Structure formats: structure tokens, C-alpha cells
Amino acid sequence: MRPANRRRPVRNLSPLLAVFVLVPFVVESVWVFWPAAQGLYLSLTRWDGLTPPEFVGLANFAELAGDPIFRGALGNTVLWLVLFGGLSVLGGFGMALLLRRDRRGVGLYRAALFTPVVFSLVVTALVWRVFYQPDGLADQVLTAVGLEHLSRPWLADPDTALYAVILPALWRQIGYVMVLYLAGLKAIDPALYEAAKVDGAGGLAAAQERHPPAAARGQRGRALGDRHRLAALLRHRLGAHQGRAVPLVRVAEHLHVLGGVPEPAPRIRIGHRGGHLRARARRDPRLSGPCLPGGIMTRGLRTGAFHGSMALLSLLWLSPIIWVVLTSLRTFDDVAANGVGSLPRSFTFDTYRQAWSDGGQLQSLVNSFLVTVPAVALSLLLAAMAAFALSRYRVPFRRTLLLVMLAGNLLPPQILLIPVSKFAELTGTYDTLAALVAVHVAFGLGFYTFVLHGFMRELPGAIQEAATIDGAGVAQVFWRIVLPLTRPALAALGALSFTWIFNDLLWAITVLRTDTKMPVTPALLGLQGQFVSSWNVIAAGTIIAAVPTLLVFLRFQRHFISGLAIGAVK
Structure with a gap:
């Protein structure tokens, strides 16, 4: 049976609903499906x-x-695919397991690991080129540990080039995979984790619990996880619902406790109606916390070790970015005399002035905002229109339309480059920012519509029915009822789409030709050619290009995480 809080699609249709569906579908067809057919x-x-x-x-x-x-x-x-895919999945899953609990400091560690995700591919490449330069940070580290004989041209050597490229790719991808796994792990009932501990999982963590002297504790500290065991068993049986009756008549779960511990009287209350047990378990005050014989680490030490190791990992994760920042503040003479990987011996902000004015970063940033802001607004508006019609009304073939629109995101962009460029020339929009906006809107519609459809279809139908009874039409229901309720999903998608569009390189160099019209990401390539030997200026331009997306991430960090979570669980 359909749950009571789920809406039923409204039967009556209107011409406005056809517009809500057809306009986004036509936009995606013109800029995605037609070029795909031409490419084939x-x-x-x-x-x-x-x-x-x-x-x-x-x-x-x-x-x-x-x-x-x-x-x-x-x-x-x-x-x-084997190395990058396997290592990114394992690394992301491991980080998600370590950081799945919401405790103090975990948010900072998650942010540090996720920060490389918001950087464009060009920024990532330039950051790691500084790392791999001759006498760069990689060679300096090898020299410091006495392995200077392993130094080589990492990106030019055929034996190491592929693996040298995989490392920055993992650096940029593991944080993304971590967030996806965090979304899935948070959906798991905590009682299952506790039940797994009861069955023996997590033995290494349990073995690190402190085992106090038996004489001082009267051997009451040798109870093996009685507090967690009782809670886990009851929660597992009761489905984590406190106070829910269990259809077991006069039956109680017995816990095995190691010898030397006085057994307290059970404090599980037995109800009068039907003899049901209720979840009112209490731990006897004479029992100690869970521990194992031979444990040597207190909870405080274990927490300190966790924070120390995660802080060190976060620092290492951010070290390429920190090194680029330091390089951007050095003079050209310092870099030329001592190498990119040496410690700074000078300090100047003139590199940022050179990158900002001489390198044309100001104009490229303006172009990026002229493309990103309207593209985000239009794509979310059109996707919300299509998702509203397909989720709240019985539009014919609505499921087929949704799947077809989503299929546009599965097409590899490489087969569309030449057809999209030719189509832009045919329509007279080639080498204009309008063409780049249209491409980004079309290629984002499928995913945005899919996510918003899953969000809107869960909204209670009673609100829409009440508004319809009061005389609200389709447009009023969309603007005044559904769209405000969809604000969390729109904020999440807006934060994500801003980063994706701002960092784009492929479509910019496909439909644009003039240097003065290039956004900031492709302009970085021109900056590298203009200041080919000035790594300090290139580093400054890299930081300038990364600042907008980094600020958006820091301001809307929660929306980034929730946006990826929405896409992961829908």
C-alpha cells in the first residue's frame, strides 16, 4: 500500500505543464542529443x-x-581505471569509516580532505607540476630522507609518468568518494554497529581500552562490553525504538560476564499487558566501562591519537596547496637560484599583481562569473520546472522522459566536441559567452532534474491539494509552494553547479576562440605559456583562480556535502 504521507500525482493537466516539460527537454535535445547523433x-x-x-x-x-x-x-x-578506481574507492571508504562519527574536529578533517575536489583540473595540474618540478618538493623530500638517487623527471619518464598522474587524481577524488560513502554510512542504523561490536567486530579498538589493576577495581572492570552489549542487543531487537513493546512473554536476554563480577539484579521492567518486555535497560553502577584484559590505552589517549593522526593527514593532504601559496610569495630570483622545492628566502606580493594585470586574470574572472551565474540560475530553474511537472502531475511518459534526460549526462563529452562546435557555428553563437552558457545549461539539466524530482516527489500532497482548493493554479503552486520547500536541494545543487561550471575547461576551449573571452580556467593555460619560467607568477595565478570556488565551498560547505549525499542516495 502507498504510505499516507506520499503524494499521488494530480490527474488534471494544463498547457503550462507542457511548457514546463518541453522547454528543458528541447534545450537538452538541441545541445546534447542532436550533437550526439551527429557524432555517431x-x-x-x-x-x-x-x-x-x-x-x-x-x-x-x-x-x-x-x-x-x-x-x-x-x-x-x-x-x-584499475589503479585509480580501486585506490580511490578504498581510500574514500577508509576515510569515511574514520570520519563517520560527528564529534569535535571531524568537520575540519572532512573539509581538508574535500578541499581538492573544488579545484579545477587545471589548478590541480599546476599545483602538482610545482610538486614534480626538478628540484621540486618531491625531489627535496627524497633528498631529505637520503633517497636522492630515486629522483627523476617524474612526468617525462615513461616508467613513472602514468603513476605520477594517478597520485594527483587520487588527491582530488578521494574526498569526493569519502562524501558519497559518508552519505551511505549515515543512513545505517547505529544499532547495527553496536550489534556488530557485540558479535566481536572492532576487536582492535576494544583491545585498546584501558584495563585497570584488578586489585583496585575488585575485578569489576573485566566485564566484556556489558554496557554496549545490553544496549546493542535491545536496540537490535527493538529496531532502535525506545519504549516499543517486544512480543516476548517473560523472556529476558542473558549477558555473559567474565568471572569475578557480581551479577546485579536485572532492571528490565516487565509490562502487565501480555507480558511484553520494554526497552528500559539500565547499567548497574558497580560495572565498569567495557575493556579487555591487557589493554593499555585510555579513551583519552585513543582520542588524542585519532586527532593527532587525522591532523597530520589533513596537513599532508593540504601540503601541495600550502607549497603553491609559499611559491607564489617568492621572488623570481629566489626561485631561479634555489629551485621551486626549496624553502622561501624572500617575500613579495608583486607576483599577484603580475598575474592579475599582466596575465589578464581580472578579465578572465569577469568572464567566468558572466558564464557561471546565468548558467547556474537557468539550469536550476529549468530543472525545477521539469521536476515539478514530472513529480507532481501525471504527465504522459513521465518516467521515460526523466530517464532520457538523465541519459544525456551519461554520454562521453569527447564524442560531442566537434558536433557542438559545428552547431555553434551554424547558429552564429560560436565564440560567444552565450554559447558556453547554453552548453552548461543543457548538460546539467538531466542530473539536476533527476535530483529535484526525487526531492519533490517526497513532499506531502496535502499542501498542494490545500493550495489548489484555495484557487492556486499551476504557476502559483510551483512558485509559492513547491519551490520554497525545495530550497535545501536547490542550495545544494547551486553550490555544486557553481563549482563545476566555474572550473570548466573542455567546453570553454570548444566553443570559444578569442583569448579575451576565455574564463579563468582556460586562461591559466595561457598564463603558463606567457610566464613559462616564472613559477612564482604561475603559482599566484593558480591561487587567484582557486579563490572563488574555495570561498564558495567554505561558505556553503554543508550544502556541498548534502548535495553529494542527495545525488548518492536518490
Whole structure:
């Protein structure tokens, strides 16, 4: 049966609902599905970009299959997927397990591990190029520990290039995977963790509990987890609902306690109606906290060890960023004489002036905001319109439409680059910021609509029905009822989409050609070419490009986490 609080889709439709669905679908079709069809057709032709395409069927694929360079690249891709995918999943899951509990300081550790996620690929690449430079931080660390013979051109050596690239990719990805796992772990009933401890899980952590001298404690401290065991058993049986009756007549769970501990009288109250047991377990004051014989670490020491190790890990995680900041404050003579990886011997802010004015960072930042702000607003508005119609009304083929729109996000952008560029030329929008805005809006609609649809369909139907009875139409219900209730999901998606669009590189260099129109991320590539040997200026430009997204993340950190959680659990 359908739960009482779930809404039933409204039957009556209106022309406005058709507009709510068709406008986003047409936008995505024009800029995503039509270029995808063109890309598929071009893959079956022989075309030089000037003469008309000649249909050749699968000949292009057969030629690629016999190309040794392509086969080698395919093998490298498989190796990349295995190493990068496996290590990112394991690392993210491990971090999520360590930081799943909400206690003091955990939020800072999560933020430190997640910070690289908000950086663009170009910023990440420049940060780690400073790390891998000859006499850079990597070589300096090896020299400090006596392994200078291992130093090499990390990115130029074929034996180490792939692994050197995997490391910064993991640095940027593990925080993202951690947040996804945190969203899943928080949905697990805490009673299951406690029940697992009862069954013997977490023995290493339990073994680190302090075991006081038997004479001082009268051996009452040797009870093996009686406090947690009783709570876990009862919560597991009762479904974590305090006061819920258990249909067990005059039956009690017995706990095994090690010898030397006086057994207290049970304090589980037995009800009068039907003899049901109720969850009113209490721990006897004579029993100590859970511990094992031979334990040597108190809870305070264990907490200190946790915070110390996580603080060290967070510092190491942020060290590439800290090193780039230090490099950006050095003079050119200092970097040239002592190397990128040496400690600073000078201090100046002139590098930021050079990157800001001479490097054109001011204009590129303005271009980024001119693209990001309207793209975020339009994509969320159109996605909210489509999600509202598909979730609150019985639109024909609504599930098919939702899945088709979501499928647009599954297409690899590489097959769309040439068709999107040609379509922009055909419409006269090539080399304009409007074309870049349209591309970002179209490619974000599927995911945003899917997330908002899952959020809106859980809203109570009684609110919409009451507004309809009071005379509210479709537009009024959307603007005044549903949209305000969807504010948490909109804030989360807005924070995420701002970062994704602001950090974009691929679509910017696809539909734009003029340097003065480039956003900040592709402009960094031009800055690197302009100041090819001035790593201090390049580092300053990297920091300038990362500041907006970093500020948005710090201000809306909770929305980043919740946005990824919404996408993970819906």
C-alpha cells in the first residue's frame, strides 16, 4: 500500500505543464542529443572537415583496432581505471569509516580532505607540476630522507609518468568518494554497529581500552562490553525504538560476564499487558566501562591519537596547496637560484599583481562569473520546472522522459566536441559567452532534474491539494509552494553547479576562440605559456583562480556535502 504521507500525482493537466516539460527537454535535445547523433554518424564516415563526409561504415573502428598506438593507449586506460578506481574507492571508504562519527574536529578533517575536489583540473595540474618540478618538493623530500638517487623527471619518464598522474587524481577524488560513502554510512542504523561490536567486530579498538589493576577495581572492570552489549542487543531487537513493546512473554536476554563480577539484579521492567518486555535497560553502577584484559590505552589517549593522526593527514593532504601559496610569495630570483622545492628566502606580493594585470586574470574572472551565474540560475530553474511537472502531475511518459534526460549526462563529452562546435557555428553563437552558457545549461539539466524530482516527489500532497482548493493554479503552486520547500536541494545543487561550471575547461576551449573571452580556467593555460619560467607568477595565478570556488565551498560547505549525499542516495 502507498504510505499516507506520499503524494499521488494530480490527474488534471494544463498547457503550462507542457511548457514546463518541453522547454528543458528541447534545450537538452538541441545541445546534447542532436550533437550526439551527429557524432555517431561522423564516426561512420571519412571526413577531413572540408569536403562532404563519405560513409565508410565500421572501417574507422577496424582501423583503430589495428593501430598499435591506440591499443597501447587502451591498455594504459585499463591500468588507469584499475589503479585509480580501486585506490580511490578504498581510500574514500577508509576515510569515511574514520570520519563517520560527528564529534569535535571531524568537520575540519572532512573539509581538508574535500578541499581538492573544488579545484579545477587545471589548478590541480599546476599545483602538482610545482610538486614534480626538478628540484621540486618531491625531489627535496627524497633528498631529505637520503633517497636522492630515486629522483627523476617524474612526468617525462615513461616508467613513472602514468603513476605520477594517478597520485594527483587520487588527491582530488578521494574526498569526493569519502562524501558519497559518508552519505551511505549515515543512513545505517547505529544499532547495527553496536550489534556488530557485540558479535566481536572492532576487536582492535576494544583491545585498546584501558584495563585497570584488578586489585583496585575488585575485578569489576573485566566485564566484556556489558554496557554496549545490553544496549546493542535491545536496540537490535527493538529496531532502535525506545519504549516499543517486544512480543516476548517473560523472556529476558542473558549477558555473559567474565568471572569475578557480581551479577546485579536485572532492571528490565516487565509490562502487565501480555507480558511484553520494554526497552528500559539500565547499567548497574558497580560495572565498569567495557575493556579487555591487557589493554593499555585510555579513551583519552585513543582520542588524542585519532586527532593527532587525522591532523597530520589533513596537513599532508593540504601540503601541495600550502607549497603553491609559499611559491607564489617568492621572488623570481629566489626561485631561479634555489629551485621551486626549496624553502622561501624572500617575500613579495608583486607576483599577484603580475598575474592579475599582466596575465589578464581580472578579465578572465569577469568572464567566468558572466558564464557561471546565468548558467547556474537557468539550469536550476529549468530543472525545477521539469521536476515539478514530472513529480507532481501525471504527465504522459513521465518516467521515460526523466530517464532520457538523465541519459544525456551519461554520454562521453569527447564524442560531442566537434558536433557542438559545428552547431555553434551554424547558429552564429560560436565564440560567444552565450554559447558556453547554453552548453552548461543543457548538460546539467538531466542530473539536476533527476535530483529535484526525487526531492519533490517526497513532499506531502496535502499542501498542494490545500493550495489548489484555495484557487492556486499551476504557476502559483510551483512558485509559492513547491519551490520554497525545495530550497535545501536547490542550495545544494547551486553550490555544486557553481563549482563545476566555474572550473570548466573542455567546453570553454570548444566553443570559444578569442583569448579575451576565455574564463579563468582556460586562461591559466595561457598564463603558463606567457610566464613559462616564472613559477612564482604561475603559482599566484593558480591561487587567484582557486579563490572563488574555495570561498564558495567554505561558505556553503554543508550544502556541498548534502548535495553529494542527495545525488548518492536518490
